[in-house]
Amino acid sequence: MRELVMQALSSVEGGYDLLAPKFDYTPFRTPDGVLDATAGVLRPLSPFGPGLDVCCGTGAGLRVLTSLGQGPVTGVDFSTGMLAQARRAHPDATWVRADVGALPFAGAFGLAVSFGALGHFLPAERAALFAGVYRALRPGGVFAFPIGAPLPITSGWYWALAGFDLAMRVRNAVWRPPFVMYYRTCPLSAVQGDLTASGFTVTTLPLTALGRRADGSPKARLVLARTASTP
Numbered sequence: 001m002r003e004l005v006m007q008a009l010s011s012v013e014g015g016y017d018l019l020a021p022k023f024d025y026t027p028f029r030t031p032d033g034v035l036d037a038t039a040g041v042l043r044p045l046s047p048f049g050p051g052l053d054v055c056c057g058t059g060a061g062l063r064v065l066t067s068l069g070q071g072p073v074t075g076v077d078f079s080t081g082m083l084a085q086a087r088r089a090h091p092d093a094t095w096v097r098a099d100v101g102a103l104p105f106a107g108a109f110g111l112a113v114s115f116g117a118l119g120h121f122l123p124a125e126r127a128a129l130f131a132g133v134y135r136a137l138r139p140g141g142v143f144a145f146p147i148g149a150p151l152p153i154t155s156g157w158y159w160a161l162a163g164f165d166l167a168m169r170v171r172n173a174v175w176r177p178p179f180v181m182y183y184r185t186c187p188l189s190a191v192q193g194d195l196t197a198s199g200f201t202v203t204t205l206p207l208t209a210l211g212r213r214a215d216g217s218p219k220a221r222l223v224l225a226r227t228a229s230t231p
């Protein structure tokens, strides 16, 4: 509890530095089921070339990139602690410490993935993030990430996530540094609009392996944002 409180009062970067040694045992690490469902949807579209994991944390996304046989893989994150864990688990990959709001790559990757990180960016910050990913990709490259279907208002999770976001807004109103993490700021329509504004052509595919709702709709979709095929 003490550790969780210390993390909650830190910045995003500092909080993840503190959490890093235990991160893989928390529910915040993207589960292998989500990673494998993503790889399953991407596989028919491969090969992509070199891969990038944006906000890589301890390196969960490498399970996707390496299973697709992309060749060289790179992870980028701003938490030194998370990168140290990632480097220990995957010594052959390249690990770069950077704020992904200003990604330091140009035309280097065929595929970029990102898991569990979009909630760390305010809607107004997405333009810089997506522009940086666009710049990092080669012509015809793909930026892929899963996104959950909107929860019905009758669902317990709807209220749990709304409660979490409200608690974070109160925390950020009264405490510095802020810890930006909101679950309900990145609905598919808004994210799709921001990607399109950054130059991507956006489609989505259902992540059927993650299950369906009672009405038959998929619980999650994979966003596939492609750069123009000519520079």
Ligand SMILES: C[S@@+](CC[C@H](N)C(=O)[O-])C[C@H]1O[C@@H](n2cnc3c(N)ncnc32)[C@H](O)[C@@H]1O
Pocket: 012, 013, 016, 028, 029, 030, 054, 055, 056, 057, 058, 059, 060, 061, 076, 077, 078, 079, 082, 098, 099, 100, 101, 114, 115, 116, 117, 120
């Ligand atoms: C919930 S963790 C997800 C880690 C990993 N992708 C996974 O799915 O297990 C979010 C990660 O995003 C990183 N992050 C958040 N904002 C960032 C930023 N502006 N620049 C770089 N990394 C950032 C954090 O340091 C953290 O490692």
